Amino acid sequence: MKAFLINKYTKQGLQLADVSVPKIKDNEVLVEIHASGLNLLDSKIKTGEFKLILPYKMPLILGHDLSGIVKEVGKNVKKYKIGDEVYSRPADFHIGTFAEYIAVREEDLAPKPKNISMEEAASVPLVALTAWQALVEIANLKNGQKVFIQAGSGGVGTIAIQLAKHLGATVATTASAKNFDFLKELGADILIDYKTQNFEQILQDYDVVLNNQDNKTLEKSLNILKKGGKVISISGPPTPKFAEDINANGLVKMITRFLSFGIKKKAKKKEVHFTFLFMKANGKQLAEITKLIESGIIKPVIDKVFPLEDTNKALEYVESGRAKGKVVLKLK
Template identity: 45%
Template sequence: MRAVVINEYGSKDVLVEQELPKPEIKANQVLVEVYATSINPIDWKLRAGYLKQMLDWSFPIILGWDVAGKIVEVGSEVKAYQVGDEVFARPDTTPEGTYAEFTTVDEELLAKKPSNLSFEEAASIPLAGLTAWQCLVDTTKVKEGDKVLIHAGAGGVGSLAIQMAKHLGAYVATTASETNEAYVKQLGADKFINYRTQNFEEELSDYDVVIDTMGGDILNKGFEVLKPGGRLVTIAGQPDQALAEKHQVTANSYWLTPNGKQLGELGELLEKEIIKPQVGHEFGFSAEQLQKAHELSETHHAKGKIVIKVK
């Protein structure tokens, strides 16, 4: 099968095309023919070598941990799926990712592709969608009437998190550039903060929840907008527990847990159009195209999700 792999850590230029054998499924897995995948920061962070201590794999490594496609083979223990089913998933984090014509997925991580979505739209959802949902629902337990700050509202996670927070009944503030003001308001944001010209910590106060996607100084300043008892979660670093104590709030770092059941629940919201996919950029399936997609993702200025059309 065709795959785009890395054989060493480095810049986007280490992404190369390679012929590899089709992966073999275990009894609890299916083989998915990949129609589309998408780019997430974990892809280029791993490519650059930032995660090699955490994920100590041998080369070649196939990056990519979002998939939408059709099942072409089913393991002997798989109960709920059959050949021909259209599915989407955030597969397990392995060195046999989704920048390939075929990938394996554990049954428990699969969900049926929403019938109203294209494969490209479906591929944009799993990793970013589950991250947003788990941060809002499982970690910070957002409820009706909460005031929620979501950083980088025009990005992959932010553009889904705004919609989810509104669905949960929250009042939503978000940071973005002036070019994306209309976009984040259309997604449902109640208050827009232009991060280039405004300091969000001076504009906002008494918030219940902060969803941080940026890390660094922005993460630290997030504590200042929370009221006592507030909740902060970050997907971009480790929160300072001394600051959390000072502001009398709880703060957690979050790493996504793949979950097919939750993804199926998100699929229902997508079918009802309560949440809409946000595909901002689409690239073809080649080393050159994936290099361009990585370069765009690394700017942190991509609008919505970056999707790769494989088939």
């Protein structure tokens, strides 16, 4: 099968190669990939930015999102059969969706929403699971609360805004003014032009912040929270708890303690809570997201679709930061 991979950490493009179709284990499903979503995480893994916490073996096929059709099932698989349409964010160390086939653990799969295309489905898993784990699992966001979702027109932002509105929250977000109408349609209540406005001067007494920007923006976010509020960061810095959760070695635990010390100290001083989120694959949560998509509560947002052979062009576009919603590869 065709696949885009790296043989070492690099800032160069991915290599197109012919590799063997994966052999499935008893708890796995072989999926013929019809579409694959791209994420900035793919670029960060490619350059080695995450090699301490995600020490992958080479060669490595990249890609964290897929939709497709089940072609083979392991003998212990109970929920899926050949021909089923599925989608997934495969677990860490089981990635590889920039390819024609992939072996996915049954627990990481969910039925593809029936009312959207394969390309739309492939755009969903990583960003929707991130939004779910931040707003539902960690924040426990309630009706009537206020949430600030940074970079609303990005992949996570477009889904998080819709999910937060479904949960009954007032939603503020940052974007360029040209995207304001689009974000209002998704449900954003308060729109802040990051080029000309300072969100610190506009927002106050917020319950939750979903941070996906730099540390300077993260520190500013502490100032808009009410006492007991929560800032959940998906862009760092990682914490010792995260290091424990991934069974990291002592060196990584020490590094995360150093990296997160400053922000944790400032959060404690302001009597708010800081959490670092590195989303996890979760088929059960993705099945809940399927229900929200099929009921029209969440709608995928796609900027561009590229063919598999243009994977490097697609990844460059993701890295540019210009995408509104998600970028997807179409294989079938």
